[in-house]
Amino acid sequence: MTEIDTTSPPLAWSGVRRLPGLEGRIHLPNRGAVLLSTIGSLGDLYPVLSVARAIELAGLEPRLALSPDDCEIARSWGLLATPVGPTQAELCERLGVSRDEIAASILRDPGPLMRDVMIPMLPALIEQMAPLMPGVSVAAGTTFALAAPLAAEQAGVPYVPLLLQPMMMFSAIDPPTGRLFKLARQNPGTAGQVWNRALLSCARAVLRSRHASDLSDVRDRLALPPQPGTPLLDHGGEVPMRLALWDEHFAPIPDDAPEGLRAVGFPPRPEGMLDPEVRRWIAGGPPPLVVTMGSIAHGLGGPKFWQRAVDLGRSLGLRVVLLHGQAEVPEGDDVLALPYAPHSGLFPLAAAIVHHGGIGTTAEAVRAARPQLVLPVGGDQPDNAARLERMDLAAVLPVRRFGVRRAQQMLGDLLERFDYAAAAKLGEAVADRNGAGEAALHLARIALASRDRRMGRPATAA
Numbered sequence: 001m002t003e004i005d006t007t008s009p010p011l012a013w014s015g016v017r018r019l020p021g022l023e024g025r026i027h028l029p030n031r032g033a034v035l036l037s038t039i040g041s042l043g044d045l046y047p048v049l050s051v052a053r054a055i056e057l058a059g060l061e062p063r064l065a066l067s068p069d070d071c072e073i074a075r076s077w078g079l080l081a082t083p084v085g086p087t088q089a090e091l092c093e094r095l096g097v098s099r100d101e102i103a104a105s106i107l108r109d110p111g112p113l114m115r116d117v118m119i120p121m122l123p124a125l126i127e128q129m130a131p132l133m134p135g136v137s138v139a140a141g142t143t144f145a146l147a148a149p150l151a152a153e154q155a156g157v158p159y160v161p162l163l164l165q166p167m168m169m170f171s172a173i174d175p176p177t178g179r180l181f182k183l184a185r186q187n188p189g190t191a192g193q194v195w196n197r198a199l200l201s202c203a204r205a206v207l208r209s210r211h212a213s214d215l216s217d218v219r220d221r222l223a224l225p226p227q228p229g230t231p232l233l234d235h236g237g238e239v240p241m242r243l244a245l246w247d248e249h250f251a252p253i254p255d256d257a258p259e260g261l262r263a264v265g266f267p268p269r270p271e272g273m274l275d276p277e278v279r280r281w282i283a284g285g286p287p288p289l290v291v292t293m294g295s296i297a298h299g300l301g302g303p304k305f306w307q308r309a310v311d312l313g314r315s316l317g318l319r320v321v322l323l324h325g326q327a328e329v330p331e332g333d334d335v336l337a338l339p340y341a342p343h344s345g346l347f348p349l350a351a352a353i354v355h356h357g358g359i360g361t362t363a364e365a366v367r368a369a370r371p372q373l374v375l376p377v378g379g380d381q382p383d384n385a386a387r388l389e390r391m392d393l394a395a396v397l398p399v400r401r402f403g404v405r406r407a408q409q410m411l412g413d414l415l416e417r418f419d420y421a422a423a424a425k426l427g428e429a430v431a432d433r434n435g436a437g438e439a440a441l442h443l444a445r446i447a448l449a450s451r452d453r454r455m456g457r458p459a460t461a462a
Helices: 042-057 068-076 088-095 099-108 111-118 122-132 147-155 190-221 276-283 305-315 343-349 359-368 381-390 404-417 420-431 435-455
Strands: 033-037 062-066 081-083 136-141 159-163 242-244 261-263 289-292 320-323 335-338 352-355 372-374 394-396
Touching: 033 042, 033 122, 033 147, 033 435, 042 062, 042 068, 042 159, 042 359, 042 435, 062 068, 062 122, 068 081, 081 122, 088 099, 099 111, 111 190, 122 147, 122 190, 136 147, 136 435, 147 159, 159 435, 242 435, 276 335, 289 305, 289 343, 305 320, 305 404, 343 359, 352 359, 352 404, 359 381, 359 420, 372 381, 372 404, 381 394, 394 404
Parallel strands: 033 062, 033 136, 062 081, 136 159, 159 242, 242 261, 289 320, 289 352, 320 335, 352 372, 372 394
Antiparallel strands: none
8 A cells, every 4th residue: 555645745747747657758848948956965955846846837847857765755746857876775885884974974074975976976977867958958956966067068058056055155254154164253354354265265275176186087078178166166167147045034145155146035845734643742732842853964963862852851841842764762751753744834833943953944943933952963054053043043052062951051041032023023034935936937037048049049038
């Protein structure tokens, strides 16, 4: 018997391209197709799927190039995708490491994984993407979807970087926060900006020394010129604009942002209703403490993390909802353990939210207007956490220092001073903006102009 996933949107009929088994390969070459690609956690995937849906509503054809695991999630959204690269299980087996070890490596420093796995795989990935390219008028991808800009450049179509994390602006005015940028001056004056520019120049130099040569070798095999600028940040070919998939209340676009960067708002999270049993449990008492470590960091808080999370809730007199993935968690009458639940339905029912600071979880917590304790592990999480703290929405404690007594004091203080009215006003402003829809309109305009230019037509109004 097939089990129905009630937390995901149902498959919607939209013509022959969505017939199961066709893998999205029946294309309409003159429609103005948009290639979309991403790699990473659900926080990377969900925004791209939201943009794909919006592109369909704009009358264009989205073509998704995703990992095989992410293709299954795309299908649950009613979208078809072409699988490129190995499955997660195949990658773990090939490297001889666990899923948690890969996640920890990425959050600590993605450089070794780029050097040893991602860059060597690029020729094969681009070959797998080749059937998608005929008829594509513009391509767009997230930071680590390294094959997408190369495929676009090879096909001679524009490429639009999708920035999910504000730290990727590499701004001296609004510098990143985190272990690798601990020397950056926050809220800098003129001298501080000079210092930050020098620091970011060093970071760019490190990226070039690590990856530019390897990427140039790949580009040579593809008959492309050497790697331009800084890997991950700069791309060859035509880059008409960059899209920041976050709200400017969260991170305004500074004057020294990358050329052509435009903030369009956070894309909507996936639809889905809470299970009625979950709603009944929550309604049976005061609002609970909701704890999540996102989709890839369930096991990265240490062996005592989940017990400490439960103890934190009890110390505050709160029941606890644990979104624990595959991790083993404590039991109790005051504990509701769920592998996953839709954040959009759950977070507004919480007394407070404890999370890792991933960008997708952060966006939903801001929409929910609930107090937050953020326990960043690495990557962009410390930067996102610092922004929430500056907005008076969160207290921040690195996960390696997470202990019940300290967390109780920090979260208890936040609960006492939290401005619920201001948070609700901000949450409504963020929720009112559809980042996926705005991104789709920009991509549609570029796609139609690119298509008309290739076909020798007058420009079409988007």
